[in-house]
Amino acid sequence: MTKTTCLNEQDLTLLYYGETPDSVSLLEAHRHIKGCPACQQRQLQLERTMQALPQRPCELDPHYATRLTARVVERIPRRRFALPAVAGGLAAAVVVFSFTFWKPEPLLVTHNAAVHPSAVTENTPSPDIDLLENLDLLRELDTLSELTGV
């Protein structure tokens, strides 16, 4: 059955885009337009207007994709496993650093001082010892000179 009433604007728009109209089948719509000068005129006007719409050229240069890829990759967050790895590396560096520059205290003195307080006086080098040794040497020299009569 051929539709006798004219097509509405939405149906004409849908027909322009090759879509099925809502109120009528595609076949019926085409049959109607064929026999209806008014609808033909409206369809022609619609086509003219739509074809007069300027194209919107979106030209991209050949290297655009490479540039965009680089920018996207740059913005990708680092993987999560990187954090423990960095933390482990830092810890290892601290340990190596500590061993390299660590100077042990004189353990003997400390140990003795802790266990036998009196040992401190026995083992601690005294600044007067050299002087006393020199005095002994001087005495011996004096004795030698007396013996030789010089």
Next chain:
Amino acid sequence: MIMPKETCVSSTNAATIDRSLTERYAQTMDAAQEQILLDRIRSGDETGFEILVKQHADRVTRLAWRLLGRRDDAEDLAQEAFLRLHRALPKFRGDSRISTWLYRTVTRLAIDQMRRDRLRQRLFFSRRHVDDPDPVDLASDPRANPARDLRTREAMQRLQSALADLSPRQRAIFTLRHYEGLPLKEIAALLDLGEGTVKSHLHRAVTSLRKELADFHEERS
């Protein structure tokens, strides 16, 4: 903000869109190759992701450019879409093709951005067309036929202006149908809308554009 969801389109719809997009753009990467690439990315091979971005960069940016009308914004939006893809890949089940996922994401992000732009314009009474070229520059264009170029640019500006007056959803639907050539059924699936709603939006968009551009042609003549 509408978050793109991979799972929001049924498998049937996704398959329809995939087939159509694949045919339309004659993708060089078929589904099997894409799956291999996805496996590489999931196993930690970042170069796989770079290949994926390179493969889709131009198409995604052009779509964003057509939707938003500005290249800078389009590039930003394309970057955002790829970053979201990177985040989504571990959970990507492969129900739809990457191109479909990107189409959906870019369209939704663009609609969000258009909505924000409109709100900003209303709140701050900002100029509508900041990117409009200076008429003096246009007149002093050294190319062979500046008069014709000027007319073309004026028509483009008028079109941009008319598109800006549409609602973000109408604009997206019109762009996807008129410039990208997607069938309404696919647009409905991409935007999670009924086909009737999409038809209605398209009709309103076309009516509005016809009115604006008819006025422009009358002014010109």
